[in-house]
Amino acid sequence: MTETNHIRAEVCLPTTDLTADIGFFTKTLKMRMDTIYPADDPSVAVFSGHGLRVRLDQTSQASAGHIRILTDAPWTDARLTSPGGTRVDIAPLDPPLHMPPTDHSFVVRRLADQAPWVIGRAGMHYRDLIPTRLGGSIIASHIRIPDGGPVPDMVHFHKVGFQLIYCYRGWVDVVYEDQGGPIRLHAGDCFIQPPEIRHRVLEASDGIEVIEIGVPAEHVTEIDHDMTLPTPHHRPDREWQGQRFVHNVGKxxxxxxxxxxxxxxxxxxxxxxxxxxxxxxxxxxxxxxxxxxxxxxxxxxxxxxxxxxxxxxxxxxxxxxxxxxxxxxxxxxxxxxxxxxxxxxxxxxxxxxxxxxxx
Missing domain, CATH: 2.60.120.10 (Jelly Rolls)
Incomplete structure (x- = not known):
């Protein structure tokens, strides 16, 4: 690796309670959260501040932390150990989106089966509609926000191949990059969020419910701390990775x-x-x-x-x-x-x- 390569390093730490640690790192340590995933039941979050980048991983089985170096140099995807026993992982700075092959199966998911609702990103409740995820190719979530009002969301984007938001009950206000001011999504309406379009959920009605589809199932949500929404230009024909934003009105x-x-x-x-x-x-x-x-x-x-x-x-x-x-x-x-x-x-x-x- 040379100094001309883009390099970023993280300290990787295991956690047994990611939800509690998010509050600790953001409120107590005053660090900012940059990445969190998966949205329906977060297990990984990345924070930055005080000259440090920290990656918390609730799925880690490690008894101690290690260093993770992200680089676009040819030397990637390696696991090294220092003479003193410190583990150092080398990984791509911006790895390509992994689209796993579909594990085809016949799936029926009943609401009456009482599948648990899980608290996910921004305090939203998630119900998994395809437990098998078809081998990781898709996630389908029934999402609800029991109490209406402002949503504690930040400007963010998803590294995803396809994403649909369909409003099933109630309404929700969202603002999108280059799509003008806030848009209210009513029951029967839907958005597609093209890959990496910046957006922010603003407010929702009591009892709001949406159906969210994401491809692939495992995809990263990143927070954009630099962009302010709405953006100054309205560009309805703009494409993100070949896809246009859609706001389809059911009525x-x-x-x-x-x-x-x-x-x-x-x-x-x-x-x-x-x-x-x-x-x-x-x-x-x-x-x-x-x-x-x-x-x-x-x-x-x-x-x-x-x-x-x-x-x-x-x-x-x-x-x-x-x-x-x-x-x-x-x-x-x-x-x-x-x-x-x-x-x-x-x-x-x-x-x-x-x-x-x-x-």
Missing amino acids: DALWHPFRLTGFIARDTTINDATKSVAGVQVIRRGQGTPEWTRHDADIHFTFVMEGAMTLEGEGKDPHRLEPGDAFVIPPGLRTRYADPTEDLELLEVSLPGAFKTLT
Whole structure:
């Protein structure tokens, strides 16, 4: 490593209570938090201050800390030990986003199963909708903030391949880089947050609930201490890694026949804005009798927002699904949305956005 290389070093420390230590490092030691992940149940946080950078890791099994050097020099991903026994890890300064292959499986997640709500980033409550994470390829979270009002958030961004925020109940105010002033997301509306777009959650109604999709499941949230939002320019056509910001308003949407017989849908324009990285549609009961179909999408996730239906899968037990339930259909599995109620409403997320459906 030469002096021309960009180098950053961290002291890595194990912790048994990350939540408590966040308060200690920020309030008692007056250090600033730079990074935290994963958002739904944080286990790693990085702080800086007093000429020091500290990485706390709740998953670490080490009995003592070690030094971690981040560099863009060719010499990376090494573990060294000094003559006196000090461990030194060498890692990439800005490693590429790791997109694990999808571990395809048929998943049904019931609200009635009483899965625990976990307190995550900024005090929000998270419920995991895909416990297997399909091998780490996706995380789907049902998020709620029980008490409305200002949200203790900071300007931040996510190192992610795709991210959706769909407002299920209530409303939330968010401000985004180059997208003007605060935007209120009402029930039925959604955002996509392109990779690394800076944003900040400002305020939420009582009982706000959102569905958040992140690809891959493990991704880093970094705080931007230098940017002030809103930014001075409104640039709706700007792209971040090939994706445009989307604010889709549900009440203005047009409904069209869906690819599945017996249903109608409204397109959120996310397929076009991401160049088919992902597609998001809201589905309702239409005319006709539901049929057996199969698809070839890599990831096909659905959340039941209203009404009820029976999910039938070839060789699987049928599942009567109600609001708050979610499911994943792997490619090639024949399924049918049977006995849908008239008020049925589904949120469907697929990767890629364009895929084939066969009867």
